[in-house]
Amino acid sequence: MKDIAPSPDQSSGIRAKVQAFGGFLTNMVLPNIGAFIAWGILTALFIPTGWIPNESLANIVGPAINYLLPLLLAYTGGKMVGGKRGAVMGAVGTFGLIVGADIPMFLGAMIVGPLGGWIIKKFDKAIHGKVPAGFEMIVNNFSLGILGFLLMISSYLFTGPAIEFANNLVKGGIQVLIDTGMLPLLSLINEPAKVLFLNNAIDQGIYYPLGMQRAAEVGKSIYFTVASNPGPGLGLLLAYTFFGSKTSKRTAPGAIIIHFFGGIHELYFPYVLMNPITIIGMIGGAMSGIATFQLFNVGLVAGPSPGSIFAYLALTPKGNFLGIIAGVLVATVVSFIITSFTLKAIGAEKEEDDKESFEQAAEKSKSMKEEGKKVLNSRGGSSTIAAENISKIAFACDAGAGSSALGATTFRKKLKKNNIEGIEVEHYNIEDVPEDADVIVVHKNLADRARRSHQNKRIVTIENFIGDPNLESLLAELK
Template sequence: MNTTNEQKQVSMRARVQAFGGFLTNMVLPNIGAFIAWGIVTALFIPSGWFPNESLNELVSPTVSYLLPLLLAYTGGRMVGGQRGAVLGSLGTIGLIIGSDIPMFMGAMIVGPLGGWIMKKTDNFLEGKIPAGFEMVVNNFSIGILGFILMILSYLLIGPTIQAANQLVTNAIEALVSTGFLPLLSLINEPAKVLFLNNVIDQGVYYPLGMQQTLEAGKSIYFMVASNPGPGLGLLLAYSIFGKKAAKRTAPGAIIIHFFGGIHELYFPYVLMKPITIISMIAGGMSGIVTFQLFGVGLVAGPSPGSIFSYLALTPKGNFLGVIAGVTIATIVSFLVTSVILKADKTADEDVFEESVERSKSMKQEGKQLSGARSVSLSKISFACDAGMGSSAMGATTLKNKLKKAGIEDIEIKNYRIEDVPTDSDIIVVHKDLEERTRKSHPDIQIVALQNYLQDPAIDRLVEEIVEGK
């Protein structure tokens, strides 16, 4: 019974992760546009660095029209290709015109919906169009569907989404007004280490942050889950009080996490000792309290969550509070984690040793991989939630290891889990994303990691490839 329940929980987590990954891949290609809007806001609004009445006119139309349409176009294309992108954008313009708020949430719903409708319509019409009428049917089908979806969005979908948005906004604003906003860390921090951070960031906080920024020129919502301070404090504690592999790898993880903005680097350290989630929550809460006390915010979502992103998106007069919030979160997380590590007598190496033993027990299977597949092994794909952070770093690490071994004829690239090419020989992914990966690619061998910087599974994979060559 327990095993069945665990399997259900893993399956549910995989589905939620996939949903978060979909949201991320709708937002991520357009992050540059969001940052550009944030820079314009920081510079030219009345309270900005260089107030300019004319250039300030760029702010409202960009956030109200351009950014939601980009999200809708991307989401529609992900589901229904180019025609789906057009239909999703048509539906979204109905939302925009019929609402009083930036329709980010609406765009992330109607964009993919338009793509799905277009895909189903094209599948239905396939093989039924008389020769010579393809262009007429294709153009009028998207035109008629676009007309219908635009009207429905304006009259029905838009008001519904706006009402839902208002409920969420009121709930979070109530937390702000009562001083309970730091309690969000009770949700944020556990969600992050389970790779569900994109669900809350791209799905909730960023849309609310953009809406608040349009009114106030900045928003604290961009900071409630993206603060790099708690992760930095945790890794600093591991660097000083950790043991063996955890202590060796933590300093490298600090650089990539804090300066590179890849927060996934500290997740395995929390999972290694789940009780350290207390330090992450304490760090997150203290950071939010500090941000509130100083009344600071950012002008756009810091993606990736690097300290450089934080500083680049900090508006005039907010630097002291932003730096203080990151610093306090780091100190609190460091102190709590240090107490936990010094009180815990178990060896940090346990998880790594287990991985080594599993690798040894599978050595014969690995030999078969090398012997049977080494000749044809040509493509290794690293995968993660968004396809750009930890997977990119992992791919680079493996390339360098193989290059040192004199092997450069294997294609090693990083992808979003659902976008991994079907002709991949091996997929490398974090163990907490393994179930989601296996569902998307059941016929491809998967190598699961526990630590991005030093993991026996990667060393074993390199050894097998070298031996096979």
């Protein structure tokens, strides 16, 4: 019988597409995180159960979550696809959703906003060069008005009810898990998905929209903590600090600071991928954290982005600090204990092999300093460029503001320390890397997605943003 299982390349392609979808959602949400935090602070302070209840100021809470935040998402999503006209089109279409729904339309905004941008973009392309001179303004205005009207009406009558039905279905399913005490089981999905860089698709697409709805009702939501708890990652990195190989012991402490305090969770992903069995500790830590949050009946007022302990504490409502801190600590301890036993079970021989592989990679990095113009290609190959012609290096990640920002800052300092001038180093999300970038640096799990968006660019893949051999090799080449 013919084998119908997906090939590794097919699986990789599917994962890259899901990552791209999550990245698109993140790019829609990220510019508006400040508005979500502003709403969270407003809620934490002025609702009846807040720090300083104020009936008058609390009147802002409802309109902000029902109108302001969805329209900001729709405007941003429409602009990403169709420019300024797409932004207006997306906002107009989403208004129909808002008026026709009984729930905050975050998910709907993330669908109709980009859809509006796509519609107006296709229309503009179809009529390009066909509008008589002098009629451009009237065509532009009326086309946007008519198409926006049609999208707004269809959103009110059809799209809104369909999204509300799907939203209630998902919400009902998760509520069943809450009612039966089985919510921690979501960690079986969340933790493996996170280390495959699918965390943004989960958070921005599911938990955050549901969390905002719940927070609007009761002033907090546990949904914000389901996948963002920094405790499991902290426990994993502490275990590597004490029981890892020589290299992981050296790098893990630095990763702890950036992960736990900076909120960049991508820093611990390579440590899981180094020994995939450690995912057991991550799942155990995440489950215990969720169970603790449930036990104390706590939640956050908005999505903690980035997932830093500072963001957690800043978005913790009155009366919830003990439970939130307990949930983070319990997750840390459980993850640490399980991962520590796992690393010991791997055995000294395995750890020694890891040490040797790290040392070999470091030696290779040093030798490349003598090779001058040697080309650093990622697997599968990409375009080549001589070292003296490199003027711009782009660090890229899913959102363009987490691990890529860390990598760019660190590499920029290394260039300065080595007196290498004339090279611009910036960070972007993968799809927005500019055409003038000569080299793109990405985590190896995002390489397929990077190649899809930038087929003619030289791509350098890394496993760790701190002391990665390929980054050291790139630095040696630039010297």
